[in-house]
Amino acid sequence: MGEDGGGAFEIVTREDYSDVTYMLEVRHPQMAKAAQAGQFVIVMEHEHGERIPLTIADFDPERGTVTLVVQAVGKTTKEMQQRCREGTTLYAVVGPMGIPSHIGGAKKVLCVGGGLGVAPVYPQARAYARSGAKVIGVLGFRNKDVMFWEDRFRAVCDELIVCTDDGSAGIKGLVTKGMEQALAAHPDIDECVAIGPPVMMKACAEVTRPRGIRTIVSLNPVMVDGTGMCGGCRVKIADGIKFACVDGPDFDAHQVDFDDLMARLARFKPAEAEAMKKWEESCRMKGGDASAAERY
Amino acid sequence: MAKKKTIRTIPQARTPMPEQDPAARARNFKEVACGYTLENAHNEAERCLQCPDEPCVRGCPVGIDIPAFIQKIAEKNYHGAYDVITDTNLLPAVCGRVCPQENQCEGVCTVGDTLEPVAIGRLERFVGDMAIREGWVNRPYVEPSGFRVGIVGSGPAGMACAADMAKAGCEVVVYEAFHEPGGVLKYGIPDFRLPNEVIDVEIDKLRELGVRFECNTLVGRLFTIEQMITDMGYHAVFIGTGAGYPSFMGIPGESLNGVLSANELLTRCNLMRARDFPNFDTPLMPGRRVAVIGAGNTAMDALRVSLRLGAEKVMCVYRRSKTEAPARAEEIHHAGEEGVEFHWLTSPVEVLGDAGKRVRGLRCQKMELGEPDASGRRRPVPVPGSEFELECDSVVYAIGTNANPILGQTAKLKLNKRGYIETDENLATSIAGVYAGGDIVTGAATVIEAMGAGRKAARSMKAWLGLKDTDVVFAEAAPYEKRRFGFAPDEHGYARLRVA
Ligand SMILES: Cc1cc2nc3c(=O)[nH]c(=O)nc-3n(C[C@H](O)[C@H](O)[C@H](O)COP(=O)(O)OP(=O)(O)OC[C@H]3O[C@@H](n4cnc5c(N)ncnc54)[C@H](O)[C@@H]3O)c2cc1C
Ligand SMILES: Cc1cc2nc3c(=O)[nH]c(=O)nc-3n(C[C@H](O)[C@H](O)[C@H](O)COP(=O)(O)OP(=O)(O)OC[C@H]3O[C@@H](n4cnc5c(N)ncnc54)[C@H](O)[C@@H]3O)c2cc1C
Ligand code: SF4
Ligand code: SF4
Ligand code: FES
Numbered sequence: 001m002g003e004d005g006g007g008a009f010e011i012v013t014r015e016d017y018s019d020v021t022y023m024l025e026v027r028h029p030q031m032a033k034a035a036q037a038g039q040f041v042i043v044m045e046h047e048h049g050e051r052i053p054l055t056i057a058d059f060d061p062e063r064g065t066v067t068l069v070v071q072a073v074g075k076t077t078k079e080m081q082q083r084c085r086e087g088t089t090l091y092a093v094v095g096p097m098g099i100p101s102h103i104g105g106a107k108k109v110l111c112v113g114g115g116l117g118v119a120p121v122y123p124q125a126r127a128y129a130r131s132g133a134k135v136i137g138v139l140g141f142r143n144k145d146v147m148f149w150e151d152r153f154r155a156v157c158d159e160l161i162v163c164t165d166d167g168s169a170g171i172k173g174l175v176t177k178g179m180e181q182a183l184a185a186h187p188d189i190d191e192c193v194a195i196g197p198p199v200m201m202k203a204c205a206e207v208t209r210p211r212g213i214r215t216i217v218s219l220n221p222v223m224v225d226g227t228g229m230c231g232g233c234r235v236k237i238a239d240g241i242k243f244a245c246v247d248g249p250d251f252d253a254h255q256v257d258f259d260d261l262m263a264r265l266a267r268f269k270p271a272e273a274e275a276m277k278k279w280e281e282s283c284r285m286k287g288g289d290a291s292a293a294e295r296y
Numbered sequence: 297m298a299k300k301k302t303i304r305t306i307p308q309a310r311t312p313m314p315e316q317d318p319a320a321r322a323r324n325f326k327e328v329a330c331g332y333t334l335e336n337a338h339n340e341a342e343r344c345l346q347c348p349d350e351p352c353v354r355g356c357p358v359g360i361d362i363p364a365f366i367q368k369i370a371e372k373n374y375h376g377a378y379d380v381i382t383d384t385n386l387l388p389a390v391c392g393r394v395c396p397q398e399n400q401c402e403g404v405c406t407v408g409d410t411l412e413p414v415a416i417g418r419l420e421r422f423v424g425d426m427a428i429r430e431g432w433v434n435r436p437y438v439e440p441s442g443f444r445v446g447i448v449g450s451g452p453a454g455m456a457c458a459a460d461m462a463k464a465g466c467e468v469v470v471y472e473a474f475h476e477p478g479g480v481l482k483y484g485i486p487d488f489r490l491p492n493e494v495i496d497v498e499i500d501k502l503r504e505l506g507v508r509f510e511c512n513t514l515v516g517r518l519f520t521i522e523q524m525i526t527d528m529g530y531h532a533v534f535i536g537t538g539a540g541y542p543s544f545m546g547i548p549g550e551s552l553n554g555v556l557s558a559n560e561l562l563t564r565c566n567l568m569r570a571r572d573f574p575n576f577d578t579p580l581m582p583g584r585r586v587a588v589i590g591a592g593n594t595a596m597d598a599l600r601v602s603l604r605l606g607a608e609k610v611m612c613v614y615r616r617s618k619t620e621a622p623a624r625a626e627e628i629h630h631a632g633e634e635g636v637e638f639h640w641l642t643s644p645v646e647v648l649g650d651a652g653k654r655v656r657g658l659r660c661q662k663m664e665l666g667e668p669d670a671s672g673r674r675r676p677v678p679v680p681g682s683e684f685e686l687e688c689d690s691v692v693y694a695i696g697t698n699a700n701p702i703l704g705q706t707a708k709l710k711l712n713k714r715g716y717i718e719t720d721e722n723l724a725t726s727i728a729g730v731y732a733g734g735d736i737v738t739g740a741a742t743v744i745e746a747m748g749a750g751r752k753a754a755r756s757m758k759a760w761l762g763l764k765d766t767d768v769v770f771a772e773a774a775p776y777e778k779r780r781f782g783f784a785p786d787e788h789g790y791a792r793l794r795v796a
Pocket of ligand 2: 595742
């Protein structure tokens with residue numbers, strides 16, 4: 001925990017899955033015990049950092065660690081990519097946050113993860129498998145080189161369909177194509193979980209809507225506190241407003257207003273671009289780090 | 297005391313507070329009110345009539361012995377004044393700055409019947425600031441009682457409860473979800489009203505009492521309230537998690553970019569230091585023309601922060617009139633001086649957006665005051681055909697908050713129908729050994745009320761633990777035999793049982 005937040009949350013393992021995706025395993029025994037599928041943490045890399053939410057992609061009470069899989073998309077996630085190493089620490093890690101996924105009852109479940117969403121869907125797939133459900137996984141990647149965790153999914157899924165944009169692994173096409181294939185083969189699928197970029201989740205919702213299959217998505221609006229205090233994470237569900245950090249992040253896909261979510265995700269675009277530019281410049285000025293900065 | 301003072305012999309005018317010039321301060325985050333000088337303080341202390349019936353004391357939610365501390369100031373015994381105040385109030389430098397005095401102590405001051413009331417708050421702040429400058433701490437002699445107390449939330453309620461329980465010899469741990477302690481004092485109230493250093497000093501004083509702060513801990517999710525009792529060895533728990541969960545109105549256009557809650561604006565700016573972006577990473581898209589809906593303290597803070605972030609025009613939109621505005625009179629006055637434009641009797645009906653889903657204006661409706669409603673305030677009713685548009689690129693909601701749902705979701709705590717934690721008159725919750733107070737019980741209130749609740753809960757917790765609630769005995773003052781504070785050994789036998 002760390003007195004006063006100036007905490008030392010140690011990174012015990014780091015692994016890179018591609019030039020933009022990396023895994024951090026963080027020591028936090030208490031959280032490793034408490035975490036459940038569907039929950040997330042808020043991380044601050046350093047004292048001047050931003051609070052960013054990241055899904056708990058795995059947790060191991062025995063090792064006393066939680067695992068985060070991060071996609072480097074902007075200033076904070078790229079800086080973390082550059083600085084976080086085995087043995088370094090994060091300034092703040094708070095969680096588990098959010099309502100755990102409701103796992104129960106379903107007999108055959110379709111778990112869909114796209115890009116950044118592959119990691120967060122894993123604990124849910126595992127929880128369904130443990131609850132006795134048959135699990136069919138559909139994973140989508142850009143290409144073969146950025147694939148990860150196929151092994152972990154194979155261990156918990158009864159069937160796994162991999163989709164790549166260029167067909168370099170599995171079937172060529174988007175996850176929705178994989179879903180159609182799975183649904184054709186298993187008309188008795190009674191629940192679906194889809195996690196990934198909002199456009200993808202929106203498309204997945206449209207695949208299951210006509211079939212009337214209960215579908216859960218995990219929403220990723222911009223957050224600040226993660227405790228229900230700021231309302232920054234509000235999302236439109238049916239006609240009402242919900243706060244994703246305390247009322248979610250899981251919601252019924254058929255009730256979510258995805259267009260609203262996508263519009264709101266863009267609200268800090270200009271500031272994010274400015275932060276990125278300034279950071280890249282400072283990296284270049286530090287010389288030694290220049291090559292790292294240019295990689296992005 | 298010399299000759300008895302009367303309303304005619306005291307200085308007639310309330311001593312003004314030295315302030316930063318409005319034009320300059322509207323663009324910086326330095327404190328607006330600079331505090332009384334020694335001379336100011338003496339002059340103002342002379343205005344207190346030392347009323348035997350002490351109406352002011354009853355006006356203060358924690359009952360500070362106001363005439364006594366003012367008398368000490370008049371006698372130039374500042375440390376004495378500090379002792380009097382800290383008997384009841386842990387945070388004089390904070391309350392002197394942020395209490396709505398006009399509705400509390402100063403509202404019932406006898407002098408106020410004829411002249412302007414004694415500036416009790418300013419005098420209190422004067423003493424609190426001097427204590428900080430001089431590094432005064434009244435460190436009690438603490439006899440360890442062997443009890444462990446867990447406190448959830450580090451706002452004023454949690455801080456006050458922590459202080460009292462630590463003084464009673466308990467091992468106290470305060471859990472805070474944020475990465476820094478302080479609650480609303482830190483993330484909400486901006487520096488120009490309450491500098492963060494003031495809070496940090498108070499937190500350090502708690503540390504000196506032995507209180508431990510564990511930040512980055514979301515209670516309810518990392519562990520539950522029940523687990524604190526059953527697994528973590530806490531003998532008693534206090535919940536002071538504040539209100540949170542800001543309200544929106546449900547009018548069209550609320551998800552446009554540029555619409556946000558005052559809590560989000562203030563947290564980004566104050567706690568996350570978005571005002572120093574990009575030196576700090578948290579972004580904020582400050583508006584050029586900002587409309588803030590509401591007229592409470594939170595609204596005033598949002599308005600004045602927006603000005604300081606560089607807005608050209610800042611508008612306060614409130615559906616009732618100035619008389620009904622819940623903010624402290626001083627804040628409304630300060631906001632006006634700094635150039636905030638007030639639209640009283642105005643209610644928003646729609647947030648207008650452009651093609652890029654950004655705010656371009658706020659459609660409003662004029663209101664007039666009708667019959668009094670349940671709160672006794674006259675109900676605003678729309679004036680037909682009075683709709684008009686305010687041009688703005690940012691709309692900030694400061695229309696109140698609802699109960700934070702996390703603890704209700706995760707503990708078997710009885711909640712009232714509005715979702716706040718239900719307690720009995722001793723602030724005990726439905727779980728034995730668990731107490732609650734502050735905004736999470738009452739709904740949004742004031743700093744001093746939250747503090748008062750923290751202290752009241754501490755009294756109940758001491759009774760529950762079988763700790764004798766004696767007066768504080770300070771370390772140097774008493775020889776060992778006289779030290780009466782803390783846990784009395786003969787009370788070990790108290791059964792810790794509570795009949796629900
Ligand atoms: C519940 C939840 C779980 C998430 N889980 C993961 C995960 O497991 N792995 C992962 O890589 N990413 C995850 N994200 C997204 C991640 O938080 C953002 O990618 C990150 O905040 C981007 O920060 P940045 O400074 O690097 O990029 P920026 O340049 O600041 O932003 C890039 C984009 O990220 C989004 N974003 C920015 N700030 C925030 C914020 N404070 N909160 C949320 N989104 C933001 C915006 O859409 C923005 O356009 C999750 C988000 C949420 C809400
Ligand atoms: C912008 C603003 C301006 C104000 N101005 C004034 C003023 O001028 N004068 C005045 O008297 N009052 C003012 N108030 C009201 C006053 O600040 C509150 O009434 C008071 O702070 C309530 O204290 P509290 O201790 O109950 O809660 P808070 O101060 O809200 O503190 C609660 C703390 O608990 C933490 N927490 C919440 N949930 C959890 C959890 N599950 N686990 C761990 N920690 C948790 C929160 O992060 C927070 O730090 C203002 C409020 C705001 C928002
Ligand atoms: S604590 Fe507040 S109400 Fe009480 S005397 Fe001080 S300023 Fe007045
Ligand atoms: S009511 Fe006013 S004048 Fe009388 S004791 Fe209190 S502060 Fe002094
Ligand atoms: S992140 Fe602030 S309310 Fe959800």
